[in-house]
Amino acid sequence: MSSEVSSDNPIYGPFFGVMGAASAIIFSALGAAYGTAKSGTGIAAMSVMRPELIMKSIIPVVMAGIIAIYGLVVAVLIAGALEEPSKYTLYKGFIHLGAGLAVGFSGLAAGFAIGIVGDAGVRGTAQQPRLFVGMILILIFAEVLGLYGLIVAIYLYTK
Amino acid sequence: MTNKNKKGNGGSGVNGNGGSSKLAKQRSQDSQDYSSFKTVLFYCLLIVFLPVITFFLMKGFVLDRFFSMSEMKVNIASAVGAVVSLHLALGLYIYRAYFGAPGSGSKKLD
Numbered sequence: 001m002s003s004e005v006s007s008d009n010p011i012y013g014p015f016f017g018v019m020g021a022a023s024a025i026i027f028s029a030l031g032a033a034y035g036t037a038k039s040g041t042g043i044a045a046m047s048v049m050r051p052e053l054i055m056k057s058i059i060p061v062v063m064a065g066i067i068a069i070y071g072l073v074v075a076v077l078i079a080g081a082l083e084e085p086s087k088y089t090l091y092k093g094f095i096h097l098g099a100g101l102a103v104g105f106s107g108l109a110a111g112f113a114i115g116i117v118g119d120a121g122v123r124g125t126a127q128q129p130r131l132f133v134g135m136i137l138i139l140i141f142a143e144v145l146g147l148y149g150l151i152v153a154i155y156l157y158t159k
Numbered sequence: 160m161t162n163k164n165k166k167g168n169g170g171s172g173v174n175g176n177g178g179s180s181k182l183a184k185q186r187s188q189d190s191q192d193y194s195s196f197k198t199v200l201f202y203c204l205l206i207v208f209l210p211v212i213t214f215f216l217m218k219g220f221v222l223d224r225f226f227s228m229s230e231m232k233v234n235i236a237s238a239v240g241a242v243v244s245l246h247l248a249l250g251l252y253i254y255r256a257y258f259g260a261p262g263s264g265s266k267k268l269d
Contacts, residue, residue, distance in 0.1 A: 058199055065206065069210055069241075073214065073238050076214070080234060
């Protein structure tokens with residue numbers, strides 16, 4: 001195997017792909033965890049007085065969970081394309097690292113946004129129910145940031 | 160808590176009627192909580208598992224059906240399918256939370 005290793009297929013080529021797959025799920029999960037925890041504190045504070053609003057207030061938590069699924073999809077795609085160094089060019093490794101970082105950091109940013117908006121939005125909805133539509137719209141715009149990362153990652157993956 | 164209510168009710172006797180209505184109210188509240196919990200659990204499981212199942216089903220199914228498709232295209236198709244199904248489930252949940260939620264409307268009137 002070592003005889004087939006050239007400058008295009010170095011032994012460390014798959015390292016970049018593996019790091020791409022790992023960073024896709026690690027950073028997405030980090031963002032999703034922050035979003036869940038931050039909006040979870042808001043839900044816990046709000047539910048003491050308005051327990052009937054639980055169904056509406058779970059939405060930020062669900063949206064934060066979806067961020068992690070974006071990372072999971074890209075990580076599974078990259079992990080499926082990994083091969084041993086002789087069949088895996090360095091270029092492919094860079095592409096996969098870029099795809100993983102794209103979805104990972106976008107997910108991190110979207111998770112932070114969902115957490116902060118979810119916390120404030122859920123507390124506000126308890127006092128003024130008409131805020132709910134606004135909260136959902138802001139959450140969707142935060143969620144779309146993660147989706148943009150997913151689109152770029154899939155586009156990179158097809159290169 | 161329910162047990163304590165019952166005990167107080169038996170001891171005083173005078174406001175037994177009020178106590179039993181309180182108990183019934185608590186019971187209806189419990190069943191309402193349970194039904195809303197069931198709904199939330201159903202949608203959460205749907206949102207978590209639907210995309211994963213869609214991804215692997217599409218991967219296996221599309222690979223079988225259109226064998227001429229390259230591995231890359233099958234992967235992309237199943238990833239896009241998983242994300243689309245995920246958003247459909249999320250849309251259903253938001254729709255249900257916004258328009259459905261029969262519990263919250265009647266609760267507010269009380």
